[in-house]
Amino acid sequence: MADKQRRKPGETRDKLMSAALSLVGKGRHFASLGIREVTREAGIVPTSFYRHFRNMDDLGLQLVDELGLVLRKMMREARANVLQADKLMAESVAIFISHVEANRSFFSFMAQGLAGESRAVQEGIRSEMRFFASELANDLRRMRLVGHLNDRDLDMTCDLVVRSVAFSLTDLLGVSPDDAYQIDQVKTRTTRFLQLIFVGAAHWKSVGES
Amino acid sequence: MADKQRRKPGETRDKLMSAALSLVGKGRHFASLGIREVTREAGIVPTSFYRHFRNMDDLGLQLVDELGLVLRKMMREARANVLQADKLMAESVAIFISHVEANRSFFSFMAQGLAGESRAVQEGIRSEMRFFASELANDLRRMRLVGHLNDRDLDMTCDLVVRSVAFSLTDLLGVSPDDAYQIDQVKTRTTRFLQLIFVGAAHWKSVGES
């Protein structure tokens, strides 16, 4: 029998998750992946899959958790780098795009999961987005850029912002990673969307009161 | 050998497309459907599939075309029913939601296809959305509600509108079809999004010129 070569704990588990992610990155849809396929990609024997996951949905759920980490890292970086309010949106979008490029498979998985077949995964991703939106609202409150909006309206605005960016994700994933021109197109368009939304937010009260 | 019972031309073809759609409506992901599965659902023998489609992607493409028809019907209805400008958004959203409820599987397919594994389907749906957005822009121009926006900015606005509504689609598909309360929540939220966007559009020039 071949060598066992067990290493760090959780290493094979990671290999399986990376394998699934890698297949997604190659254009496959997560819902169409099979256990054998993933283990093959990971260089693991099929039955070993069950040592770590009950089924593919289970693996998907754990991927959502990791996705959460990626998003949080992104948020931290945005908070650290976006200093001037005037460039806030353009820079945030740039950071978003660079993170997507750096974690393409992860974000592909996220885009797929929003309309995926596992309700749990779907709910997980949605929940990550809600969290992201509420953090964004907190940041904006802290920066005192939106003093005229009440909490509910600010939450709505941030919700819309996050959705718009998430939708741009599908644009971004649709273009080749080295087509700098197209990527820049997505970037400017997304930035413009955000600006439009914030212009709306800036004048929102006046409408709400009229 | 069993009876042939051939009927109208294209009938079996429709049965196959409906079968695929029906499976999607039951929560399955299109990317995970197989030929045998679809033919089984349609009550057709597997090999008959090839009389109408080359493979599942082909079937998906044809579904996109039909989706286009559904969207156009929806547009026509909106144009006929939305008369007063002040209720424009709320009514449009209501019409959208009713069409989604009436064609749930179709819209599930659309939501899935945006991040699906067939590039062609993806592009097809995206193209339908672009068309929709440009028609919307034309309507708004005709109604002279947005005189202060140049063509490019109006197109952008409509693009954002269509995206926001499309994203709401995933919310809508996530709730039970008979949970009237939740559906109404989605409706008001979506309407508010659109209002926010149009408030932004109304004040856009002032920012663009500053």
Place this chain on the structure above:
DNA sequence: ACAATATGTGTACAACTGTACACATGGTGT
């Protein structure tokens, strides 16, 4: 040191898959 546990491998199998092929039959054009 050594038993227990976690995690890997190999083998096995029934169920399912896509698709090739030959054949049957109903509708259509001449």
Place this chain on the structure above:
DNA sequence: ACACCATGTGTACAGTTGTACACATATTGT
């Protein structure tokens, strides 16, 4: 009337799938 074609059926088969089971080995706790 009759040949043709589009479209249905049945059979076949090799390849893949999920998963059960027995077994091997490395790590851990005592």
